[in-house]
Amino acid sequence: MVVNNDANLLTKTQTAKSVIKKSGFSKLVVENIALSFGGKQVLKNVGLELLPGQVGLLTGENGSGKTTLLNVLSGFLKPEAGQAHLIKEGKTIDILKEESDGLPLLGIARLWQDIRLFHTMTALENVLTAAPSIGINPFRAIFQPIKVRQQEKILIKKALNWLDIMGMKERSGSSGDKLSLGQAKRVAIARLLQTGAEVLLLDEPLAGLDQAASLQLVNDLGILAQETGKALLIVEHNQHSIIPIADYKYELVNGVINTTELRNRDDVA
Amino acid sequence: MQIIINGILQGILIGAVGVAFALVYRTTKVFHVALGGLYSLSPYIFTMLLTFQFPIWLSLVVSMLIISFLGFALEFTIHRPLFKKDAPPEVNLIASLGAYIVIVQLIEIFWGNESQIVQQQVSQVWRLGNVSVAQLQLLGPLCVILAIGVIHFWLKHSNKGIELRALSDNSTLLALLGRNINSLRGTAFCISAGLISIVSIGVAWDLGFSPHAGLDIILLGMVATIIGGKGFIWAPMAGGLLLGLLRAEVVWFGSARWEEAATFILLVLFLFLRPQGIFASKTRLESL
Amino acid sequence: MNYLMHLMVYFEIFAIVALSLNLMLGYGGLLQIAHAGYYGIGAYSATLLWVHFGFGFIPGLILAGVCAGFLSLLVSLPARRFKGDYFVMVSIAVQALIYAVLYNWTSVTNGPFGISGIPKPEVLGVEFSSTGAVTLLYGFIALIFIGVISLLKTSPFGRALQAIRDDELAAKSVGIPVNKLKMQVFAIASALVGCAGGLYAAYVSYIDPTSFNLNESILMLSMVVIGGVGNIRGPLLGAFILITLPEALRFVALPDAIAANIRLLIYGVLLIILMLVRPQGLAGNYRYQ
Numbered sequence: 001m002v003v004n005n006d007a008n009l010l011t012k013t014q015t016a017k018s019v020i021k022k023s024g025f026s027k028l029v030v031e032n033i034a035l036s037f038g039g040k041q042v043l044k045n046v047g048l049e050l051l052p053g054q055v056g057l058l059t060g061e062n063g064s065g066k067t068t069l070l071n072v073l074s075g076f077l078k079p080e081a082g083q084a085h086l087i088k089e090g091k092t093i094d095i096l097k098e099e100s101d102g103l104p105l106l107g108i109a110r111l112w113q114d115i116r117l118f119h120t121m122t123a124l125e126n127v128l129t130a131a132p133s134i135g136i137n138p139f140r141a142i143f144q145p146i147k148v149r150q151q152e153k154i155l156i157k158k159a160l161n162w163l164d165i166m167g168m169k170e171r172s173g174s175s176g177d178k179l180s181l182g183q184a185k186r187v188a189i190a191r192l193l194q195t196g197a198e199v200l201l202l203d204e205p206l207a208g209l210d211q212a213a214s215l216q217l218v219n220d221l222g223i224l225a226q227e228t229g230k231a232l233l234i235v236e237h238n239q240h241s242i243i244p245i246a247d248y249k250y251e252l253v254n255g256v257i258n259t260t261e262l263r264n265r266d267d268v269a
Numbered sequence: 270m271q272i273i274i275n276g277i278l279q280g281i282l283i284g285a286v287g288v289a290f291a292l293v294y295r296t297t298k299v300f301h302v303a304l305g306g307l308y309s310l311s312p313y314i315f316t317m318l319l320t321f322q323f324p325i326w327l328s329l330v331v332s333m334l335i336i337s338f339l340g341f342a343l344e345f346t347i348h349r350p351l352f353k354k355d356a357p358p359e360v361n362l363i364a365s366l367g368a369y370i371v372i373v374q375l376i377e378i379f380w381g382n383e384s385q386i387v388q389q390q391v392s393q394v395w396r397l398g399n400v401s402v403a404q405l406q407l408l409g410p411l412c413v414i415l416a417i418g419v420i421h422f423w424l425k426h427s428n429k430g431i432e433l434r435a436l437s438d439n440s441t442l443l444a445l446l447g448r449n450i451n452s453l454r455g456t457a458f459c460i461s462a463g464l465i466s467i468v469s470i471g472v473a474w475d476l477g478f479s480p481h482a483g484l485d486i487i488l489l490g491m492v493a494t495i496i497g498g499k500g501f502i503w504a505p506m507a508g509g510l511l512l513g514l515l516r517a518e519v520v521w522f523g524s525a526r527w528e529e530a531a532t533f534i535l536l537v538l539f540l541f542l543r544p545q546g547i548f549a550s551k552t553r554l555e556s557l
Numbered sequence: 558m559n560y561l562m563h564l565m566v567y568f569e570i571f572a573i574v575a576l577s578l579n580l581m582l583g584y585g586g587l588l589q590i591a592h593a594g595y596y597g598i599g600a601y602s603a604t605l606l607w608v609h610f611g612f613g614f615i616p617g618l619i620l621a622g623v624c625a626g627f628l629s630l631l632v633s634l635p636a637r638r639f640k641g642d643y644f645v646m647v648s649i650a651v652q653a654l655i656y657a658v659l660y661n662w663t664s665v666t667n668g669p670f671g672i673s674g675i676p677k678p679e680v681l682g683v684e685f686s687s688t689g690a691v692t693l694l695y696g697f698i699a700l701i702f703i704g705v706i707s708l709l710k711t712s713p714f715g716r717a718l719q720a721i722r723d724d725e726l727a728a729k730s731v732g733i734p735v736n737k738l739k740m741q742v743f744a745i746a747s748a749l750v751g752c753a754g755g756l757y758a759a760y761v762s763y764i765d766p767t768s769f770n771l772n773e774s775i776l777m778l779s780m781v782v783i784g785g786v787g788n789i790r791g792p793l794l795g796a797f798i799l800i801t802l803p804e805a806l807r808f809v810a811l812p813d814a815i816a817a818n819i820r821l822l823i824y825g826v827l828l829i830i831l832m833l834v835r836p837q838g839l840a841g842n843y844r845y846q
């Protein structure tokens with residue numbers, strides 16, 4: 001049954017490929033990140049690397065600082081020390097110098113542990129918020145309504161495509177607070193994809209899902225990384241579910257990362 | 270010298286209003302504008318009791334009790350239900366604004382909107398060198414300092430007081446420990462109202478009163494609280510003294526009309542340069 | 558009849574005021590208690606441009622909007638770190654400062670005595686001197702503004718604002734420039750209310766600082782909150798209630814002395830009840846976060 005679904009998704013992904021540009025970035029490098037909360041050193045010396053198409057599993061005990069690391073990499077917290085760079089088309093972007101709302105456009109975006117869909121909007125509108133659109137400038141919205149509409153059509157197509165890839169096209173009209181947990185996560189991932197970011201940080205995407213849904217999502221994520229060349233850093237407490245698709249395991253223990261290279265991702269390919 | 274004395278006297282009153290505001294704001298996060306309404310109402314109740322031939326001290330105590338009860342009632346009828354619904358600060362603020370409008374309009378309907386004075390008696394003036402202070406001018410601040418001393422003692426030494434201070438640091442933790450937050454919130458509103466009634470009557474005794482006095486003074490109290498920073502007593506008092514001195518200087522050297530402007534320029538300066546206030550808490554990372 | 562049209566003009570002006578405040582509160586999530594200040598800036602700048610610099614009605618009006626919008630930028634550039642309560646405090650401070658300037662800068666504003674003899678609206682050589690003509694002109698202008706606001710609301714700009722209102726952190730995480738958008742919506746709202754101030758000045762032909770004080774700001778806020786925020790009909794309803802409530806109260810034959818108090822009392826009670834049972838206002842759809 002799972003296999004069937006896989007095949008199904010693969011074809012969907014392949015049809016989508018025409019629209020999706022291959023990834024433009026070449027490397028994410030994180031080094032020596034340190035951060036403490038009120039004297040409590042949560043991250044001591046954290047480093048990791050990801051290449052396009054790779055999946056990193058970030059694991060560790062509850063409270064070991066996984067979310068905190070994602071907060072740093074998505075610009076929501078500034079660490080006390082360390083570097084994080086995104087090397088992209090020959091340029092080096094200093095992640096720690098950027099504002100959180102600028103990073104998605106530069107290529108790095110995150111999924112929240114508590115999902116955070118916009119609850120007054122439909123799934124499609126949720127995804128559309130993530131599109132860098134000319135109509136976000138109020139003057140263009142007023143004075144060039146036609147141009148904005150035209151671009152909007154393209155963006156809607158793109159959004160529906162991402163929803164389709166995440167298997168949520170049928171729910172595109174549902175309001176954000178009417179979706180089940182699993183559906184909401186998939187919509188949130190589609191929203192993440194719409195940002196155009198090439199490095200996706202996913203905070204516990206499997207939490208709260210049952211076995212079947214969990215397997216399905218892991219498979220979809222694996223395919224996504226392969227087909228689109230996006231790099232995924234997936235936080236997951238229960239490492240066994242992600243290991244099949246992961247290239248690296250990063251385990252956070254006492255503020256330091258233990259890296260394990262995993263060889264068994266050929267299963268998926 | 271005279272300016273400084275006037276500034277300090279005014280500062281004590283502003284600071285006391287700040288203490289009353291902070292008691293509610295720091296513990297419940299309610300922007301308690303209606304406190305201005307209670308401020309306006311206090312002298313009306315006080316003088317009404319006087320006309321019923323109550324002795325002065327009894328009138329003061331009874332009006333304080335009535336206003337405290339009203340403060341509690343505001344929490345019980347408006348802010349507690351909002352708290353249960355987890356309403357955001359904006360909703361509390363607007364509701365409090367509504368309560369303020371209601372109180373002031375009721376005052377105008379019952380007592381008219383003219384300024385009034387408590388009594389005609391001419392006050393004795395004390396002179397110390399070239400500084401002169403009217404006796405009446407001192408009475409208010411003295412009562413107020415006494416009241417604040419009592420509150421200070423209570424915060425430090427009673428169980429409720431200690432819990433109230435804890436509430437300002439972390440309300441969820443306190444709820445987890447099984448403390449009754451509702452009763453604490455009620456207490457904060459109650460004490461805050463009691464204090465404001467004393468300040469208000471103290472001021473009215475000296476300068477008279479009107480229905481609209483409350484909003485202006487409560488704004489000053491808010492500013493004092495914010496520039497004071499963390500804490501219930503010292504911070505708002507320090508903020509109040511700073512404001513009082515500044516305003517006295519402005520009145521002296523410039524024009525009384527720029528008094529308000531000076532207050533808010535000071536506020537804006539603080540918000541830019543030292544948003545944590547005079548008494549900063551230990552800097553904490555802004556939580557997500 | 559003339560009186561009805563007079564009320565209509567006020568409704569049109571206050572509709573713009575309410576819609577612009579709704580832009581801030583309902584779309585931008587910014588609780589502002591200085592709206593009457595920006596309204597006053599608009600009224601005074603338009604008046605000065607018309608009276609002293611000989612500007613035409615429309616250019617003066619537009620520049621008045623620009624002045625008010627510009628002032629909002631001066632406030633919000635540094636104020637972007639002020640959230641929630643602090644934004645409220647800053648807005649009260651701004652209100653106090655604007656009032657102090659209008660009141661004290663006598664050489665320009667004529668202080669408490671105000672400025673009189675403001676010319677009637679004149680567009681393309683046609684003077685709108687009768688109340689009926691002004692009703693039409695202002696109605697037309699109000700409709701243009703409503704059109705602009707609905708265009709904004711349905712645009713990606715409006716959607717981004719809605720996202721910010723729902724969840725500011727999530728909005729940032731999908732790349733919506735939150736501070737910039739708040740600044741923009743603040744500037745647009747201030748420009749609109751500045752224009753409304755100009756319209757008011759031209760209609761009543763005399764302005765003084767008392768129309769632009771803190772109490773007026775509170776009244777404007779109540780108007781929008783009661784009508785409802787987050788859409789267009791809510792603020793319109795709010796403006797309608799503000800204009801018609803005093804008229805309705807006439808029929809109850811209240812003693813003159815307390816009629817105004819009763820009106821405000823009703824406002825206060827409505828504010829409390831609405832916050833308790835329907836915080837989005839009578840006809841609004843904004844869910845406060």
Ligand SMILES: Nc1ncnc2c1ncn2[C@@H]1O[C@H](COP(=O)(O)OP(=O)(O)O)[C@@H](O)[C@H]1O
Pocket residue numbers: 037042060061062063064065066067068069554555556557
């Ligand atoms: N904003 C914050 N302020 C203070 N402490 C925090 C904050 N965020 C996280 N922490 C603490 O840092 C530690 C790591 O938290 P987190 O990164 O959420 O862990 P994980 O996601 O691995 O479960 C925890 O002990 C948590 O209490």
Ligand SMILES: [Mg+2]
Pocket residue numbers: 066067068113
């Ligand atoms: Mg976590």
